[in-house]
Amino acid sequence: MTNIKIDPNKDAYFESLKEIPEFSTSNPKSTIMKTNKKNWPFKGLLLGSSAILAALGTLYLMQKNPDQNPTTPLPGAQKIVASLYDFSVPTENLEISFSSYTVKLNENENTIILLDDSSRVIIPPNTLRKSNGDRVTGNITLTYRSFKNLKEVIQSGIPMYYDSSGTTFVFESAGMFELYAYQNDKMLQIEKGKNIQIDMSSDHNGNYFNQYYLDPQTKQWAYIGKDTAGSVSLTDIEDYKNEIDSKIKDLVAQKPISPKKRVEDKPFITLNFDKTDYPELDAFKEVSFQIKKGKENLEDYTSQKWSSANINRKGSSDMYTLCFSNKTIKDLCFETYPVVKAENFSSSSALASEKLKAYKEKIKALKKAKREAKNYLTRKIAELQDEKLANQAILAQRAQIRQNTNNIYRPFQASGFGIYNSDYPRKIKGLQAINLTLKGENNKVFVDKIQGCYLADKSSNVLYGQVVKNSQSIISFMPESESMIVLFTTNNKVYYYPSSAFSELEPSKNNIDIHLKSISASEFETLSVDELFSL
Amino acid sequence: MPLDTHTVLRLETEQIEKAKKDISFFEPLYKKYYLQIYKFIYTRTGDEPIAKDITSIVFTKAIEKINTYISKGFPFSSWLYRIARNEIAGFYRAQKKEHITVISPREFNNLKEEVTDHQNKDLSEKLIALLNTLQRDEIELIELKYFEQRPFKEVAEIVGLSESNVRVKTHRIIQKLKKLS
Numbered sequence: 001m002t003n004i005k006i007d008p009n010k011d012a013y014f015e016s017l018k019e020i021p022e023f024s025t026s027n028p029k030s031t032i033m034k035t036n037k038k039n040w041p042f043k044g045l046l047l048g049s050s051a052i053l054a055a056l057g058t059l060y061l062m063q064k065n066p067d068q069n070p071t072t073p074l075p076g077a078q079k080i081v082a083s084l085y086d087f088s089v090p091t092e093n094l095e096i097s098f099s100s101y102t103v104k105l106n107e108n109e110n111t112i113i114l115l116d117d118s119s120r121v122i123i124p125p126n127t128l129r130k131s132n133g134d135r136v137t138g139n140i141t142l143t144y145r146s147f148k149n150l151k152e153v154i155q156s157g158i159p160m161y162y163d164s165s166g167t168t169f170v171f172e173s174a175g176m177f178e179l180y181a182y183q184n185d186k187m188l189q190i191e192k193g194k195n196i197q198i199d200m201s202s203d204h205n206g207n208y209f210n211q212y213y214l215d216p217q218t219k220q221w222a223y224i225g226k227d228t229a230g231s232v233s234l235t236d237i238e239d240y241k242n243e244i245d246s247k248i249k250d251l252v253a254q255k256p257i258s259p260k261k262r263v264e265d266k267p268f269i270t271l272n273f274d275k276t277d278y279p280e281l282d283a284f285k286e287v288s289f290q291i292k293k294g295k296e297n298l299e300d301y302t303s304q305k306w307s308s309a310n311i312n313r314k315g316s317s318d319m320y321t322l323c324f325s326n327k328t329i330k331d332l333c334f335e336t337y338p339v340v341k342a343e344n345f346s347s348s349s350a351l352a353s354e355k356l357k358a359y360k361e362k363i364k365a366l367k368k369a370k371r372e373a374k375n376y377l378t379r380k381i382a383e384l385q386d387e388k389l390a391n392q393a394i395l396a397q398r399a400q401i402r403q404n405t406n407n408i409y410r411p412f413q414a415s416g417f418g419i420y421n422s423d424y425p426r427k428i429k430g431l432q433a434i435n436l437t438l439k440g441e442n443n444k445v446f447v448d449k450i451q452g453c454y455l456a457d458k459s460s461n462v463l464y465g466q467v468v469k470n471s472q473s474i475i476s477f478m479p480e481s482e483s484m485i486v487l488f489t490t491n492n493k494v495y496y497y498p499s500s501a502f503s504e505l506e507p508s509k510n511n512i513d514i515h516l517k518s519i520s521a522s523e524f525e526t527l528s529v530d531e532l533f534s535l
Numbered sequence: 536m537p538l539d540t541h542t543v544l545r546l547e548t549e550q551i552e553k554a555k556k557d558i559s560f561f562e563p564l565y566k567k568y569y570l571q572i573y574k575f576i577y578t579r580t581g582d583e584p585i586a587k588d589i590t591s592i593v594f595t596k597a598i599e600k601i602n603t604y605i606s607k608g609f610p611f612s613s614w615l616y617r618i619a620r621n622e623i624a625g626f627y628r629a630q631k632k633e634h635i636t637v638i639s640p641r642e643f644n645n646l647k648e649e650v651t652d653h654q655n656k657d658l659s660e661k662l663i664a665l666l667n668t669l670q671r672d673e674i675e676l677i678e679l680k681y682f683e684q685r686p687f688k689e690v691a692e693i694v695g696l697s698e699s700n701v702r703v704k705t706h707r708i709i710q711k712l713k714k715l716s
Contacts, residue, residue, distance in 0.1 A: 002634040002674045004666045005581060010639040020569040021591070023562045169584070223588050226629035246672060254703070276699045277706040312710070425584070 084216035084418050085178075089157040090452035090488035093521040096155050098143040098178070105140060117146050119177065119409075122197040128181060128188045136188055146177040148203060149529045150456045153463050154486055157452065158214065160463050162221045162425045169425030172461050174204035174227070174410060176421035190415055199409040202422060204461070211412055214419040227410050227422045241373040248366050254279045256355040257318045259348040260290070262339040267291045267298050269322060269336065273311060280313070283352035285344040289322055289336035301332065426462060431476035435511045438471040438487075440495075446471045446516060448489040458482040458499070458533050479507065484533060487516060494524045499533045548606045555602050564611060565594055572615050578678070579623050581637040589626060593619045613692040620675075620693060634671060642682040649681060650712045665715050669708065676705045 007013075089095045105111050111123040121142060128136040147156045153173060162169045177200055181188040190196060209227040214220075257280050262268055270288040281287050289311075291298075306324040313320050323333040340348045410422045438446035453468040459481035467475050468487065477483050485497035495516040505512060519535070527535075553560035572593055577586035596618050604614060627634055643659070646666075651658055666674060672694075679690040680701075687705070691698040 002636050002667060002669065002671060004663050004674075005635060005637050006640055006643055006663070007581075007637045008640055010578075010637055011641060014574055017570055017573070020566065020573075021587075023565045223591075225592075226626065246670065250704070253707075274702075276702050279699065279703055310710070 091492045094155045098145045101142045118201040120199045127194045129191045141182045143180045148175040154454050171423035174209045174422040175202040178419045180417045195413040198412045202410045209422045209424050244370040258352050259340045261345045285348045287338050290339045292335045432479045432507045433476045434507050436514045439515050451488045451490045453487040494519050498535050581635040589622050609692045616693045638682050646681040673708050
C-alpha cells in the first residue's frame with residue numbers, strides 16, 4: 001500500500017534545486033562517498049546468517065570444551081592504548097574505560113569474541129592487516145567500550161548531532177561502541193573490501209534506527225545504512241515470498257487461452273484492438289468474440305457508431321465481457337468467449353499449446369522459489385532458536401556477563417575501526433525556549449567555568465549537548481518530556497538540575513532561576529539512568 | 536544543434552568506459568544525473584535528508600559497480616534508477632513504514648485526465664483513495680508512466696519487465712481505476 005500525497009509546492013521545490021554535492025572519490029566521508037559500507041536488510045540477513053551459522057559451530061564447541069574458550073579477557077579493565085578521536089570529555093574522572101580482550105585468530109574459520117556487555121565480534125579468517133599490509137596471525141588484542149544509555153553518552157563527550165545536507169538532527173540512540181584491534185601495541189586495520197561483524201547488544205528495541213560511523217577527522221557522523229536488528233531480516237524473506245505470490249497472481253491472469261473454432265452461423269463480434277493488452281490471446285490469429293449470452297440479435301446495433309468499447313476478462317476464465325456505449329446507448333454488454341476462424345484454428349492451437357507449456361514452466365519455477373523461501377524461513381527460525389540456546393549456555397558459563405533477556409543484537413558490518421552507533425536522527429523541533437539564570441547551592445549566581453552542559457531527554461532518549469555556556473543562557477527543551485540538566489565544570493565538579501524540578505518549570509516566565517545541585521563524580525558514576533532521573 | 540539520441544548514448548557509453556578505467560571520469564555522469572535521481576527518490580520518500588542519503592548511496596554503489604555495467608542501448612540513468620529503486624525498497628523494508636509518494640497537482644492531473652473527464656469535481660479525492668488501495672507494484676507503474684510521464688520502454692527497463700508486460704499491466708490498472716472511479 002502506498003500513501004499518495006499531493007504537494008502543491010513540489011514542482012517549485014524541484015525547480016529551485018540547482019546545487020548538488022561536490023563529486024569526490026578522494027575523501028570518502030565528505031561527499032558522495034559518505035557511505036563506505038552499507039548494511040541493507042537483505043544483505044545484512046545473508047551476511048548475518050552466515051556469520052551466525054559459522055558462530056554456532058564454534059559456540060557449541062566452546063560449550064562442550066569450556067577450557068578451549070578462545071576468548072581470554074585480560075584481568076581488569078585497561079586504559080585505552082590509543083584512540084582515533086580526541087573528544088573533550090566532560091570530566092576525565094568519568095571517562096569510560098576500554099576493556100581489552102586477547103584472542104588467537106582462527107586461520108580457517110571465524111574468530112568470535114564475546115564481550116562483557118554480551119555483544120560479540122566476529123572476525124572472518126584473513127581479514128586483519130598490519131599497517132604495512134602484512135596478514136595478521138596469532139594473538140591480537142581488541143579494545144572495546146560501549147555507550148548504551150544517556151548517562152554513558154554524556155560521559156563519552158561524543159557529539160550527538162547529525163548534519164545531513166545542511167539540516168541538523170539530534171540522535172535518539174540505541175547504543176554506540178568504539179572498537180580497535182592491536183598486535184604488539186600497534187593498531188591493526190581491516191583489509192580493504194572486507195568487514196568484521198559486531199553484534200552490539202542493545203537494550204533498545206525498535207527497527208527504525210540507522211547506523212553511522214564517526215569520522216575521526218571531521219568528527220561528523222557518516223550514514224552507513226539501516227540497522228537490521230536481528231529479526232527484521234525474517235520479514236524480508238516473508239516479503240520475498242509475498243512478492244513471488246504477487247508474480248504468480250500476475251502470471252495466472254495472463255494464462256494463455258486455448259482457441260475455439262468460430263461458429264459462423266452464431267453471432268460474434270470482431271474488434272480492432274491492441275492485443276498486447278491481452279497477452280493471454282497471443283496465440284489467437286485474427287481473434288473475434290463469440291456471443292454466449294446477451295442480446296443475440298445484433299441487427300439493431302450493427303449500424304450504430306460507438307464512442308467506447310471495453311473488453312474485460314472475467315477473472316482468469318476464458319470469458320470476456322464486451323461493452324459498448326455511445327450517446328444514446330450506455331453499456332450494451334455481451335458475455336463472449338474468444339474464437340478464431342476454422343482456417344486459423346490449427347495454427348493458433350499449436351501456438352497456444354507452446355505458450356501454455358512455457359507458462360506452466362514459469363509457474364513451476366515460481367512455486368519452487370516460493371517453497372524454497374518457505375523452507376528457508378522455517379530453517380532460519382530454527383537456527384535462531386538454536387543460536388539463542390547456545391548463547392544461553394555460554395552466558396551461563398560466564399557469570400560476569402550481564403544477562404538481559406530483553407537485549408537484541410544490532411549487527412554492524414565494519415570496514416574500519418572506530419566509533420559506530422545505532423541511532424535515529426530526530427529533527428529538532430517543538431522545543432520550548434526559556435531564559436534562565438544558573439544558581440549554585442548557595443543561591444548565588446553560578447560562577448564556576450563550565451566544561452560541558454547537557455540536557456538529557458529521557459522520554460525521547462535524546463541528549464542535547466552544550467546547552468548552557470554561562471550562567472545567563474537560553475535553553476530549549478521539550479515541555480512534555482522527562483528532562484534534566486547535567487553540568488560539568490572545568491574543576492571536575494558535577495551538577496544537575498533534577499527532572500522533578502524541570503517538570504515544574506513555567507516557560508511563560510521571562511527569566512527562571514535554575515538551582516543546581518552538586519553530586520560527586522564517583523556517585524554520579526554509580527547511578528543508573530533511572531536513578532539519575534529520580535534524584 | 537542538439538545531438539540525436541544515438542549520438543548521446545554513444546558519447547555516454549564512451550564516458551562510462553573511461554570511468555571504468557579512471558573513476559574521476561565518472562564526475563560528468565554524476566553531475567548529469569544527480570538531480571534526476573534525487574528527484575526520483577524524493578518523490579518516493581517525501582523526506583529531504585533521507586532522499587539525499589539514499590541518493591548518496593546510489594552513486595556510491597554506481598561507482599563501486601561501474602565495472603559491471605554493460606550498456607544495453609538504454610540511457611545510463613535507467614541503471615541508476617534501478618539501483619535507486621532497490622535502495623528505496625530496502626529503505627522501506629527496514630523502516631517498515633508505509634510507502635509514500637509525493638506528487639504535484641500537475642502530475643496528478645496527468646493521471647486524472649487518463650482515467651476520466653474533468654467534469655467530475657469529486658473525483659480527485661476518490662482517485663487518491665483508489666490509488667492508495669493499489670498494490671505497490673501497481674502504483675509504481677502509475678508513478679513512472681503517468682506522474683513522471685516516462686515512455687513504456689524506459690518504465691520496462693527500470694522495473695525489469697518486458698515492455699509488453701508493462702503495457703498490459705498499466706492498461707489493466709487504468710481499466711481498474713476507470714471502473715472504480
